[in-house]
Amino acid sequence: QKEVEQDPGPLSVPEGAIVSLNCTYSNSAFQYFMWYRQYSRKGPELLMYTYSSGNKEDGRFTAQVDKSSKYISLFIRDSQPSDSATYLCAMTGRTGGYQKVTFGTGTKLQVIP
């Protein structure tokens, strides 16, 4: 079993829809949770970062962490065609001063105009 499980999709939604992306994890040592966006043939770009259970909002994006269930989510409101990309959940534990990040497989999202 992988430490981080993520549905690879693809997920196709109409423009303006609310998108829900999810990951589960098994390693209780994970303390920091991130969502990255990766466009085709580009490197991942950090979208959201949180280190506690609860919600964190940034514009149209909301990250949710439930450590008791080992479950994290990313919600995208009013989705746009420019949101079409692969979304990677990522997490890391306390490694004494650096990030040894474990990524999910990524969910490919397509927003249809």
Next chain:
Amino acid sequence: GAGVSQTPSNKVTEKGKYVELRCDPISGHTALYWYRQSLGQGPEFLIYFQGTGAADDSGLPNDRFFAVRPEGSVSTLKIQRTERGDSAVYLCASSPQGADTDTQYFGPGTRLTVL
């Protein structure tokens, strides 16, 4: 300002050959990471440098893989006796200090194809 750059963007080689992949981090970033991303997968950690030293190389798959960062800036990932299974996108990332809460900035990757 300039982001992380990686060269070459694409590399095609034959099985058994030696390859070098280069990463130029953001100026002033002391932490540098290498990842490997296979098709349809997320990036997998390979190695972490803090300054010139490899602080964690636990992700290197075997002794055919080696990385250096002699002056604490540019890094080179070296793969000996390449195998078809080494085909992947090799990503480099840098961060200011390497702290738990730092943001890692990724380069565009080098797409390695081993024929």
